[in-house]
Amino acid sequence: MSAPFMSLYRCYQRSALLVVSRRSLSSVSPASSVSPPSSVSPPSSVSPSSSVSPASSVSPASSVSPPSSVSPPSSVSPASSVSPPSSVSPASSVSPLSSVSPASSVSPPSSESPPSSVSPPSSESPPSSVSPPPLHTRFLLYLTQCFYDVEMLQSWSFLQRWKWVQKRNTYYGYTEKNYGSNIASAYYILSLKGGFRFVGQSEWFIADRRSKFNWAFLDHQNTPLEEVNMNYTDINYRGLDNLEVQKSLRTLSLRGCPEVNDWFLARLHMFEDSLEELDISHCPRITTCGLAALRNLKGLKRLDVSSLHGISSPGMVIILLEEMLPRCNVTANGYEHTLREES
Amino acid sequence: MSTWQRVHVHLRKAHGLFPVSSRRVTQPNTWKYGHLTLCKSLSTSRPLRDDFFKELEVQLAAMRQKALDALPGSGWSPLGMDQSLPPERADIVIVGGGVIGWSIAYWIKRKERERGGVKVVVLEKDPTYSQASTVLSAGGIRQQFSLPENICLSMASAQFMKNINEHLHVLNEDPVDLQFNHSGYLFLANEEVAHIMEENYKTQRSFGAHVSLLSATQLKEKFPWINTDGVALASYGLENEGWFDPWTLLQAFKRKALSLGAEQCIGEVTDFKYTSNIAITTEGDQVVQRRIKSVKVQVSNSLEYQHIECAMVVNAAGALSGKLAAMLGISLPVEPRKRYIYVLNCPDGPGLDTPFLIDYSGVWFRREGLGGNYIAGTSPEEALEPDTSDLEVDHQFFEEKVWPHLASRVPALEKLKVTSAWAGFYDYNTFDQNGVIGLHPSINNMFFATGFSGHGLQHSPAVGRAVAELIMEGNFTSIDLSNLGFRRIIEKEPMLERNIV
Numbered sequence: 001m002s003a004p005f006m007s008l009y010r011c012y013q014r015s016a017l018l019v020v021s022r023r024s025l026s027s028v029s030p031a032s033s034v035s036p037p038s039s040v041s042p043p044s045s046v047s048p049s050s051s052v053s054p055a056s057s058v059s060p061a062s063s064v065s066p067p068s069s070v071s072p073p074s075s076v077s078p079a080s081s082v083s084p085p086s087s088v089s090p091a092s093s094v095s096p097l098s099s100v101s102p103a104s105s106v107s108p109p110s111s112e113s114p115p116s117s118v119s120p121p122s123s124e125s126p127p128s129s130v131s132p133p134p135l136h137t138r139f140l141l142y143l144t145q146c147f148y149d150v151e152m153l154q155s156w157s158f159l160q161r162w163k164w165v166q167k168r169n170t171y172y173g174y175t176e177k178n179y180g181s182n183i184a185s186a187y188y189i190l191s192l193k194g195g196f197r198f199v200g201q202s203e204w205f206i207a208d209r210r211s212k213f214n215w216a217f218l219d220h221q222n223t224p225l226e227e228v229n230m231n232y233t234d235i236n237y238r239g240l241d242n243l244e245v246q247k248s249l250r251t252l253s254l255r256g257c258p259e260v261n262d263w264f265l266a267r268l269h270m271f272e273d274s275l276e277e278l279d280i281s282h283c284p285r286i287t288t289c290g291l292a293a294l295r296n297l298k299g300l301k302r303l304d305v306s307s308l309h310g311i312s313s314p315g316m317v318i319i320l321l322e323e324m325l326p327r328c329n330v331t332a333n334g335y336e337h338t339l340r341e342e343s
Numbered sequence: 344m345s346t347w348q349r350v351h352v353h354l355r356k357a358h359g360l361f362p363v364s365s366r367r368v369t370q371p372n373t374w375k376y377g378h379l380t381l382c383k384s385l386s387t388s389r390p391l392r393d394d395f396f397k398e399l400e401v402q403l404a405a406m407r408q409k410a411l412d413a414l415p416g417s418g419w420s421p422l423g424m425d426q427s428l429p430p431e432r433a434d435i436v437i438v439g440g441g442v443i444g445w446s447i448a449y450w451i452k453r454k455e456r457e458r459g460g461v462k463v464v465v466l467e468k469d470p471t472y473s474q475a476s477t478v479l480s481a482g483g484i485r486q487q488f489s490l491p492e493n494i495c496l497s498m499a500s501a502q503f504m505k506n507i508n509e510h511l512h513v514l515n516e517d518p519v520d521l522q523f524n525h526s527g528y529l530f531l532a533n534e535e536v537a538h539i540m541e542e543n544y545k546t547q548r549s550f551g552a553h554v555s556l557l558s559a560t561q562l563k564e565k566f567p568w569i570n571t572d573g574v575a576l577a578s579y580g581l582e583n584e585g586w587f588d589p590w591t592l593l594q595a596f597k598r599k600a601l602s603l604g605a606e607q608c609i610g611e612v613t614d615f616k617y618t619s620n621i622a623i624t625t626e627g628d629q630v631v632q633r634r635i636k637s638v639k640v641q642v643s644n645s646l647e648y649q650h651i652e653c654a655m656v657v658n659a660a661g662a663l664s665g666k667l668a669a670m671l672g673i674s675l676p677v678e679p680r681k682r683y684i685y686v687l688n689c690p691d692g693p694g695l696d697t698p699f700l701i702d703y704s705g706v707w708f709r710r711e712g713l714g715g716n717y718i719a720g721t722s723p724e725e726a727l728e729p730d731t732s733d734l735e736v737d738h739q740f741f742e743e744k745v746w747p748h749l750a751s752r753v754p755a756l757e758k759l760k761v762t763s764a765w766a767g768f769y770d771y772n773t774f775d776q777n778g779v780i781g782l783h784p785s786i787n788n789m790f791f792a793t794g795f796s797g798h799g800l801q802h803s804p805a806v807g808r809a810v811a812e813l814i815m816e817g818n819f820t821s822i823d824l825s826n827l828g829f830r831r832i833i834e835k836e837p838m839l840e841r842n843i844v
Contacts, residue, residue: 266525293525295696320695
C-alpha cells in the first residue's frame with residue numbers, strides 16, 4: 001500500500017478511534033475539564049470535549065477549523081435532531097475533519113503557543129492574543145491530532161531538547177581527573193561559549209561564535225576563576241556542578257540564559273561567601289519564588305534583575321529584594337511602572 | 344394531511360433513496376421557502392425541499408457510526424448500559440484521587456511496557472476535593488527528617504519537581520508551574536533537643552541534603568527579626584526546601600496520567616468481594632489469606648453501584664484509609680486528625696527571605712505571597728485533639744495556642760490580623776506517624792500507601808514511584824522502603840521520627 005494511502009487510512013482510523021473513545025467514556029469524567037483535551041489520546045483515554053456542545057464546534061474562534069466544519073447550520077442540525085443525546089457529538093458525524101475542531105475550540109491557549117517542542121516553554125504563558133496562531137502552527141497542531149506518529153515525533157523532539165541541554169551541562173569528570181577542577185570549570189565554560197577570567201590576571205578567555213578559543217588557559221592549572229561570563233548560554237542547574245569548587249568567584253553574569261530558572265538560583269548558595277556581582281537580567285524562566293532564593297548571598301554588592309518577564313509584580317519584588325539584601329545595589333530596568341487605569 | 348406529511352418525513356429519514364415520491368406529495372402544496380397553505384402544517388422543523396446529497400452524507404455517517412459501535416473494542420452494548428458508571432473490569436483500582444493516588448497512577452502508566460497494557464482506574468468520591476488533605480495542605484517540602492527513608496523520599500521528590508516538565512509535560516498543553524518558593528525550612532531547638540538536631544543534621548548531610556546548622560548568634564545575624572531567647576541551635580535548609588502549590592501538582596499528575604490512559608471514576612468504595620483461604624499452622628493457629636476479587640463502588644448521590652473486578656487494589660484513601668481497611672477486617676492504625684491553618688496579615692512582618700519557621704514548641708509559620716501575609720499553625724496535644732466530624736475552625740485555638748508562641752518568637756508578629764483560616768485532615772498514623780507502604784500479610788493484592796501524617800504531599804512523587812515499582816516490578820528498585828512496610832506495625836516496632844510537626 002502506498003504511503004499516502006496508509007497515512008490517510010490511519011487518519012480515518014485515528015479519528016474513528018477518537019469517536020469511539022469519546023462515545024464510550026463520554027461521561028466518565030465530566031469534572032476533569034480543568035485541562036483542555038489532550039491530543040495524546042489512546043483509545044481508552046478520556047477527552048472531555050464530548051461535553052462540548054455542537055454550537056461551539058461552529059465557532060469561528062477555533063484555531064484548526066477547516067471551512068467545511070463551519071458549514072451552514074442546516075447540515076448540522078438535522079443530524080443533531082436525529083441522533084439521541086447519549087451518542088457521539090453530532091459534529092463528528094458530518095466529516096472526519098470536524099472531529100478535530102471541537103477538540104481545538106476548547107484549547108485556545110495551547111494553540112497559541114507555537115509547536116512547544118521547538119521553543120522552551122516560558123514560566124509565564126504568553127497573554128492570550130486576539131490573532132490566531134500562524135498557519136504552520138495550526139497545520140502542525142492539526143497533524144498532531146490526526147496522526148499518532150506526528151504526535152510521537154513532537155513529544156520526542158521536546159524531550160530531545162531537554163536531553164541535549166542536560167548533556168551540555170554534564171559534569172566534566174574526565175577533565176577534572178586529568179587536569180584539575182579549575183581547568184575542568186574553565187573548559188566547561190568555554191564549551192558552552194562563555195568566558196572567564198582567572199584570579200590575579202586581566203586577560204579574558206572567551207569562546208567566539210564559532211566556538212574557537214585560546215588554549216592558553218591550560219597553563220594555569222592552579223588558579224581559580226574570579227569572573228565568569230555565561231551570557232546567552234545554555235547553562236542550567238546541573239552545570240553548576242562544574243563550578244561548585246570555585247570558591248573565589250566574584251562575578252557571575254547570566255544575562256539572557258534561557259535555562260536559568262528558580263532551581264538554578266537556589267543552587268547559587270554555594271557561592272555565598274565570595275559572590276559580589278550577579279547579573280540575571282533577561283532570563284525568561286526566573287519567577288518571584290526564585291528571587292527569594294538569593295537570600296543566602298549576603299555578600300552581594302551588585303545585582304541586576306532587569307527585564308525579568310517571569311515575575312508578576314516587579315515593583316513590589318524589587319522593593320522586597322532591596323530589603324532582603326541591604327548591602328546590595330539592585331538594578332532593575334525594563335519594567336513599566338506606570339499605573340494602570342481601572343476601567 | 345399533516346400526519347401524512349410527518350410520515351413522509353420519517354420515511355425520508357429512514358430511506359433517503361426515494362426523493363421522487365416524497366417530492367411528488369409535497370410539491371403542489373408549497374412554495375420554495377415554505378409559505379403557509381391550507382394543506383400544510385405549521386411546523387418549522389425542517390425545510391420541505393431538501394438536498395438529497397446532504398442527507399445521504401448524514402445517513403452514511405450514521406451507518407458508519409453504528410457499524411463501528413458494533414465492532415468489538417467499542418464501549419457500546421445493545422443493553423444501553425449507563426455511561427456514568429465505573430467500568431466493570433480493571434487491572435488496578437486506586438482508591439483515592441489525591442496526590443498520592445494520582446502519582447501512583449502516573450507512575451504505573453509510565454512503567455507499563457505496552458501502551459494501554461495496564462488498565463488503571465482511580466476512584467475518587469468527591470470530585471470537588473472539599474475535604475481532601477492534598478488541597479488543604481500548607482504545601483511545604485523539606486529534607487530535614489531523622490529517618491533515612493524520609494530524607495531519601497524528600498530528595499527524590501525534589502529532584503522530580505526540578506524536572507517536572509520533563510516528567511509531566513503533555514503535548515501542546517501549558518507547562519507545569521508549581522510556584523515553588525525556595526525559601527527553606529528553619530527548625531529551632533532549645534537546649535534539651537539540640538543534640539537530637541545535631542544527630543539529624545549528620546544523617547541528613549550523609550544522604551546529601553543541603554542543610555546548615557546555625558548557632559544563636561549566627562541566627563540573629565541572618566534573621567534579625569527572630570527573638571533568639573531559648574534557642575540553642577537552628578537547622579536551616581539551603582536548597583530543595585520550601586513550599587509549592589499542591590493543587591497544581593495534583594492537576595499535573597492527573598492530566599498526565601489521563602493522557603497516558605488512566606481512567607477516573609467518581610464513586611465511593613462501600614464493599615469488597617474477596618475469597619478467603621484459611622490455613623492452619625503447625626501450632627494449630629488459623630491464618631486467613633484473603634484475595635480481593637472485586638470492589639463495590641457506590642456512585643455519589645445515586646442508588647447505582649458497580650462491582651469493579653480487579654487484580655489489585657491500592658489504598659491511597661488518605662484520612663479514610665483506616666475505614667477502608669476495616670471493610671476487609673484489617674486494623675490499619677490510620678485515622679483523620681484535624682489541623683488548623685490561619686492566614687495572618689502583618690504589614691511589618693519579615694520580608695522575602697522568611698523561611699518556613701518551626702519552633703521547638705511546635706508552632707510554625709511561613710510567608711504567603713508578597714503582601715505581608717503569612718500562614719501559621721501548630722499541632723495540638725494528644726489529649727486535646729479536635730473533633731474530626733467536620734472541618735470547622737476553632738479561632739480560640741489560635742489565640743491560646745499559636746499567637747503567644749508566635750509573638751514571643753517573632754516580635755513583629757505581635758500586631759497582626761487573622762484574615763482567614765481553614766482546616767484539613769492529616770492521615771495520621773497513630774502508631775508511629777510515618778507512612779505505611781506495601782502489602783498486608785493477610786491480603787494478597789491490596790497495596791497501602793497511606794498514613795503519612797502530614798508529609799504525604801512532599802513525598803508523593805517518590806512514593807508513587809515506589810508503589811509502582813512494587814506493583815510492576817515486584818520490589819523496590821530506587822529507594823528501599825521495606826522499613827516502612829506493615830511488618831513494623833504487626834511486630835509492634837515503631838519507627839518514630841524525632842521532631843515532627
